[in-house]
Amino acid sequence: MNGGEPRAARGETVDVTRQDDQVGSATGEAIAPEVFEALRRVSTATVTTQLFARGLRNAFMAGLRPLNPGCTRMVGEAFTLRHIPAREDLDVLAVFKDYDHPQRLAVESVGPGQVLVMDCRGQTRAASIGGILATRMLRRGAAGLVTDGAVRDSPYFTGLELPVFAAGVCATTNLARHHAVDMQVPIGCAEVPVYPGDVIVADAEGVVCVPRHLAAEVARDALEQERLEEFIQAEIEGGAPLRGVYPPDENTLRRYHSR
Numbered sequence: 001m002n003g004g005e006p007r008a009a010r011g012e013t014v015d016v017t018r019q020d021d022q023v024g025s026a027t028g029e030a031i032a033p034e035v036f037e038a039l040r041r042v043s044t045a046t047v048t049t050q051l052f053a054r055g056l057r058n059a060f061m062a063g064l065r066p067l068n069p070g071c072t073r074m075v076g077e078a079f080t081l082r083h084i085p086a087r088e089d090l091d092v093l094a095v096f097k098d099y100d101h102p103q104r105l106a107v108e109s110v111g112p113g114q115v116l117v118m119d120c121r122g123q124t125r126a127a128s129i130g131g132i133l134a135t136r137m138l139r140r141g142a143a144g145l146v147t148d149g150a151v152r153d154s155p156y157f158t159g160l161e162l163p164v165f166a167a168g169v170c171a172t173t174n175l176a177r178h179h180a181v182d183m184q185v186p187i188g189c190a191e192v193p194v195y196p197g198d199v200i201v202a203d204a205e206g207v208v209c210v211p212r213h214l215a216a217e218v219a220r221d222a223l224e225q226e227r228l229e230e231f232i233q234a235e236i237e238g239g240a241p242l243r244g245v246y247p248p249d250e251n252t253l254r255r256y257h258s259r
């Protein structure tokens, strides 16, 4: 549970079940707006449990922290950018004269509602992006930004209305360590595999990657898990013991269903 985030049980029912047959695994079929809406209302803790129940134990990008603690709620499809280590003869300031440099091209290619997810190999001794490029993403309607590297201009990010998650901050420009090579390819970010089009969900706790083909069923079951957990939370706050309540036995479930 994540106390600071809105709980599904507080709102009206969102029906995401009907979307199941519409979400193709690797077909790139559109994900229904209701799925995104549901995922925006559940915590990353709940989402990781739903993925765990389906055998996926490595979906949370451990170690990434929000740059603006007041702007953390993020749901969107992954747009990926892959970096390899920089080389001194290639990665020089002059490359930025090319507006089609892969870093700049990626920023100008992220679509509305998408999340730019960057593979920086966990290397934080150079930035992967800065304030101007992040502002451009905000104006383009991007949903957010995730990097397992660092960002520069970090004081600016604390007031930016764009959810940004990074492994650190570093003033040094990206060229010192990173060479952007490829976009919209499978990447690793904080040791989590991310495929283009996967659904990225974040809250104040951090970032989780939901395989695209599981998004609708995870959204549906996460909503239900949070409804039940809100009931359990109230019981525990009222003095109930764990035994019989968490996890709920038949009696507790009967009380839950007959509310």
Ligand SMILES: O=C([O-])CC(=O)C(=O)O
Binding pocket: 127, 128, 129, 130, 131, 132, 133, 134, 152, 153, 173, 174
């Ligand atoms: O060099 C960079 O990483 C870009 C930068 O500072 C910015 O976007 O403001």
Ligand SMILES: [Mg+2]
Binding pocket: 130, 131, 132, 152, 153
């Ligand atoms: Mg800058």
